[in-house]
Amino acid sequence: MGSVALDSIESPSGKRENILGGSATYLSLAASYFSPVNLVSVVGSDFPDSHLEFLRERNIDLKGLIIKEDSKTFRWQGYYEGALNEAHTIKTEVNVLADFKPEIPQEYQDPDYLFLANINPDIQSEVLRQLKKAKFTVCDTMNYWITQKPESIKKVLTKVDAFMLNETELRQFSGEFNLLKAAKKVMGFGPGVVVVKRGDSGAMMFTGNSVFSLPAYPLKTIIDPTGAGDSFGGGFIGYICRQDSTEERILRKAMVYGSAIASFDVGGFGTERLKDLKFEEVEKRYQEFKKLTDF
């Protein structure tokens, strides 16, 4: 569950207008390498059929995707410059997301694994209310919601197993600069697992009694970082679902698969690179992570 969007993006490599985007889109596409996906989101009647077909082809079930007549799809316009490590927003048109009331189809109501991608935390809570408890629930968020609705995020955190966010957001939300202290503080709100996305410094996972740290895959070129974090999240939950286990060793491997898919995602605008990415390439990159980190 999360947003499905039409993005207009400019980076030093070029620009694209109204391309497929949104947190739930990247999440679902990445997760679909490992598992069938049920997508919960909303778009407007302006949403191109070709995008729906693309998602369906990837074994992503769209019964939970509301297509709201006479409404416009959520749109984000932004740009990246220099080191591409920060998205600068030019315009956000919330449109159909403004009064999104998720309607969970009957057959989705007892999920094995659930990912609440970045979206208004009150909507995340509403989804949790409509669902039976999954074996493992992850939620993500962003700086905007941390500023606007910190209490709503804390409410969500009482009901999830893992909290995933980037380094800056973790520091902002916890009020602690030190990542160990920040993760510990966040765990106090509920989740037993905190996953921190650190861009070109990789990712870390904190659990009650261990820390896992994975460097980023070194890339010569980044075309467009949009969706890297959500692709990471999708690979993470997808692999966990495929293994049907939340043992620590599985969570660690899941982070590597998430990083592998994210490392491809940034090689094209929007979802372009994920359109032709083969599972064999993901497996190969997993092995490259082994070589990268082995000592």
Add this chain to the structure above:
Amino acid sequence: MGSVALDSIESPSGKRENILGGSATYLSLAASYFSPVNLVSVVGSDFPDSHLEFLRERNIDLKGLIIKEDSKTFRWQGYYEGALNEAHTIKTEVNVLADFKPEIPQEYQDPDYLFLANINPDIQSEVLRQLKKAKFTVCDTMNYWITQKPESIKKVLTKVDAFMLNETELRQFSGEFNLLKAAKKVMGFGPGVVVVKRGDSGAMMFTGNSVFSLPAYPLKTIIDPTGAGDSFGGGFIGYICRQDSTEERILRKAMVYGSAIASFDVGGFGTERLKDLKFEEVEKRYQEFKKLTDF
């Protein structure tokens, strides 16, 4: 070879005045966990005997340390704040380093392993001129020399096997933001190995055909980051010397040992933590790095 200094340091954890410091000091102390060390540097007649005794106790040979009468030791005064990721210089008194002409003792002239720690690159060249070629030579530098003497650094690079510097310095020296491109460019000047120190993002090693990336050891508290990079370098060269091998798998393990010692160094002011650090603690931290990175 490098500097031996008296440092005055202030950090959020407190302050110390005129404590033992300098690139060659940290290098030698860290390397001494693995191998005997021959130190080449210069101090003034104000340098406390107690520091000399401390270094000798650590199996660091001081025949190459000139004690210059009627001169003052190199002094650095600086402070750290906030995230402690940047040293702010208050005052540098070059003193005896200004006209340092290294005199290499006869018995040092055919070294197995050589580390040219951060110092004026013309002095690094002079040391190389006086020595037979070592099996493996590493050199380090800093932003000041990159700005002041880039051509002198390039001259040194034609004669060393590995170049070690921090991420910001690598970008500055190469003019490339991307670390892969930056490392490749630097290799064009001579060294087959480039080691990049990335602070709390860990360290990377680039060779002709591989990349190794190691995350940082997560620490709750940093007292004083002074000497972390040089401790890393000392552990690196010390382990290589002990194994008497420059195979890639040895270089990788050497980076972990370097990181292990650096992770202790920052736990006290100056060399304080290295005074009571036991080799068993270093070995234990090496194993903790295994657990931290295993997937």
